[in-house]
Every structure is written in C-alpha cells, then in structure tokens.
Amino acid sequence: MRLLSSDEPTADDNTDPLHGKSRTLGLLALASLLAMALWFSGSAVVPQLTAEWNLSGGQQSWMTMSVQIGFVVGALLSASLNVADRLPAHVFFAASALTGAVVNAAVAIVAPGPWSAIGFRFLTGVTLAGVYPPGMKLVATWCKEDRGEGIGLLVGAITVGSALPHLLNALPVFEGTGGLPPWRTIVLIASGLAVVGAGIAFLFLEEGPYLSKATGFNWHHAGEGLRSTPPRLANFGYLGHMWELYAMWTWVPIFLLASYEAAGWSEQMARIAGFSVIAVGGVGGYLAGRLADRLGRTRITAWSLAVSGTCALIAGLFLSMPGVLTVLCLVWGFAVVADSAQFSAAVSELTDPRYVGTALTVQTCLGFLLTLVTLRAVPPLVDGLGWAGTFPFLAIGPAFGLWSMMRLRELPEATQMASGNR
Secondary structure, eight states: OOOSOTTSOOTTSTTOTTTTHHHHHHHHHHHHHHHGGGTTTTTTTHHHHHHHHOOOHHHHHHHHHHHHHHHHHHHHHHHHTTHHHHSOHHHHHHHHHHHHHHHHHHHHHTOOSHHHHHHHHHHHHHHHTTTHHHHHHHHHHHOSTTHHHHHHHHHHHHHHHHHHHHHHHHOTTSOOGGGSOOHHHHHHHHHHHHHHHHHHHHHHOOOOTTOOOOOOOOGGGTTHHHHSHHHHHHHHHHHHHHHHHHHHHHHHHHHHHHHHHHHTOOHHHHHHHHHHHHHHHHHHHHHHHHHHHHHOHHHHHHHHHHHHHHHHHHGGGGTTOHHHHHHHHHHHHHHHHHTHHHHHHHHHHHSOGGGHHHHHHHHHHHHHHHHHHHHHHHHHHHHHHHHHHHHHHHTHHHHHHHHHHHHHHTSGGGGGSGGGOO
8 A cells, every 4th residue: 555646755764754654544544443333333233232122113223323413413513612623633533432432332331221322322423523534634634645545545444444343243252142242242342442443543643744724613604615516516426425325334234134034044144244345345435535536536436426326226126136135235335435535525625725624514414414314214115115115215315426426527626626637
C-alpha cells in the first residue's frame, strides 16, 4: 500500500513533515476498525435476542436504528460545541471509543430487556460520532493529493470493523441459544475491541502537517450545501447511497441465514457469509478511493451505484440458491460501500470553504436519518412481499444517486473535484 505521491520526499528523512505518515494512517485504520465493532454488535446478535426477549420486527430494527439516531445527535452536538477544534482529534477519538465501549457493555451487563438495551445502543451511537469524523479529520491532516485514497482506507477499515460482530457470532467458541455463542459474550468482546482501539488512538496517533482550523458548524449556513446545484447533486448522490447501505448491511446477513437454513446448509457458514458480505466492502472502499483520485469521483460513484442497485433488484430472486446468492451478495457488499467516501470528498471540493464543516455535518446527519426509513421498512415489507419483493425497494436509492451523479458530471463545476477528474 502506498500513500505518498511521487513528488513527496521519502519518509526515511526525519526532517520530512510527512515522516511517519504510513505508520500513522495504518494505526488509525486499525484503531477505527476495532472501535467500529461497536456499531453492529447489537444487530449481529438479533437471532439470540429474539429468542431470549421475543423481539418484534420493529424492535429488531431499533437495535440498529437507535445507533443511527444516536450518531446524528452526537454529530450535531459535537459540531455545535466545536469539540473537534477544542480537543486534539486523537484524544477525542480515544475518549469517544472508550465511552462507547462502556455504554455498549451495559447492554450485556445491565439491560433487563429490549427497550433499555435500545437506550444503551442509542448512547453508543452518540459516542461513535466521536470516532468516525475525527478519524476523517486525521486523514485530512496527512493527505492532500491522495486524500481520496486516505479516506478510502479509513472507510475500508470502518467497514471491516462494522462486520466484526458477525464474525464473532460465527465462531464456534461457545455453545449457547440455538448453537450460537451467548449474545452477551459477543457484545462484551466488541466493547473490549473498542477499548484496544481507544488505547491505540491515544498512545500512537498524531495530527499531520496539513492540520488547519476547520470551518465550524453554523446553523445559519446549514442549507448552503443544498442551495447550489453542484454540492446539492453530490448530496443527492450520498442520500441515494445511504438509502441502501445500512438496510443492506443490517438485513442481508439475516436474509443469508434464512436462505442457508431453507437449503439445509450450515448456519455457521451463513454467519461467516454475512460477515464476508459486509467486510468485502472494506476492499471496495479503499480501491474506489484510489481510483476516484485518478479516474474521477462521478465515474467511480456512478459505477458503484449501478452495480449495487442491480444487485438489490435481483438478490431476492435467489433465496433458494444460497451458493449463487452468496456470490451475488459479495459483489453487492463490495459495490455498496465503494462510493461512500467519495460523496464527502465531493462536497468538500464543491462547497465554499467557509461552509465545508457545516456542509459535511448536514450531509452526514441527513444521510443517517434517511437510513431510518429503509431500516424500519424492511420487516413489514418482507412479511407482505417476501425477500424478492423487498430488496428492489432499496434499489430506489442507487437509481436516484446515479441520476444525480450523471447530472453533476455534466456541469463545468465538476472539474473542481479530484484535481480536475470528474
């Protein structure tokens, strides 16, 4: 992996301001991977929780939706209080990951039932708003011409970290409900991983030479990223992406489990497949970041949206063919997150520099709020239409995002992105 452009001095020179860049970005990726294990630690154990607490379809959705809402609240609080400029990014990251580990562990130690667990999951989401955005800021302090690649690396690590609870749930270390590991064990291991991530961030991460004071959040400028056509189209692309992403991540592992069970295949293999479908997006995020810097943001996002949308349209047709379904979902998992980092990069390039901080905060909050619609809609749609009739509902987002990015590509302002690469 190479994260230095050819005209930069070598990292072996201790006077080089970029000395230690690769090491820092690698450790940042590792810390983010471990901390983000918290995100799906509740969703991954939904089968066990349903068996123990008799969860309804709505309560199953809320195990993830509560984290999404918490993240939005945390992002708005952090931005409004300008925490990112008051604390060094690595300190904010470490404190947030450690706090998140504690409140997530409370789900296993304290919660007597689903609604208290959902409350702790909400608080976990609040703390994760102090992990992802500060991680993005740290990347920006080390990367300039290769920022798309750097952010792609971070998104890839976050994606693999989000998938980790599904892998833990597939390990035959313990025997519990229905042959699954006891859910409290999975939740506590995820919290332990986040503690390790917090330690790495606090002890080893540091800001790079491109550190600058960020443009703070301002409610008066909240609509700037939507008033001008170029950033508005970039935001529309992001919203189309988010319409699909978290619903796919949450429900495809459940769908795979249903497919494997119906065919008499191993449930453990189904859970490994669920992990792989999410984790493969880590490769997609990194590769797309590298390509977008060279080939253009609209081109890479358009291809990603087209592939993921096609997978959403047809995935439900292969319920009775788990082998084919697994391959298709791996392609889906690769494509669905490949474009993720590029929408934020595009908005930062197309928005007035005075409003970038506010524009990115608004983009993130709108995107995560939108995920609530599809996360909650899937269970009743499955009950009424089956999986084959449900997943095409997710394809609406990629179709809208693809239209938006093609419109953006036609505008002269598109040359402001990726050093002139549309």
